[in-house]
Amino acid sequence: MLATYILGKLATNNPSALKILKTKVSKDENWRVQEMLAKAFDNYCMTLGYENSLVTIEKWLTDKNPNVKRAVVEGLRIWTNRPYFKENPTKAIALISRHKADDSEYLRMSVGNALRDISKKYSELIANEMATWDLQNPKIKFTYKFVTKNG
Template sequence: MPVVEVWLAYNNPNLKRAVIEGLRIWANRPFFKTNPALAIRLISQHKADPSEYLRRSVGHALRDISKKQSALISSEIKSWDLTDPKINLHINL
């Protein structure tokens, strides 16, 4: 996980998007099946990123994960400031 966290800390939205897309796929792997909150946390921390391109990726990833982890995604979203104009969910729960 440390490498993923380092990559997500870079300023390049393309790199962060690639990692988020990877997490989106990896959410079905054994590690994340037993630790889904970690993937959700890593993805969600970019919900208000300056890059709309990246925010859309966040929304799509969380929407996909919500198909199997809807309660965790709902809980995560409840903690968000939905009045922030940068937070664009693109999630239909």
């Protein structure tokens, strides 16, 4: 697991390290490894700068592997405490919300938890986002319940 963290550090100067995180580490079944992947991704973004990482964030969020997408959502929690996203909370909300109806329950849970975290500072922005959601969709309703869950 320490190796995953180190790869996150290395990835800023070595594209092959970032590729290993995305293509190899993300396939590990162990949840602890997935947590380290999320931390490694955050470390990569922090080192490079969150705004400078937007292209990579966008790419990872469009990956087919839900663990890759989750690494972004979970890794950057609490998003609005991070530079760039602190000044641009709507960007963070938009990026995270894209996956409210993802096939992966594991990812939708992370989406809901991340948006709930943001709602503590930006409740009106989250309420505005959720007002656009189709709660007839069971996947979206699942995410909605995590956003609105207390504690």
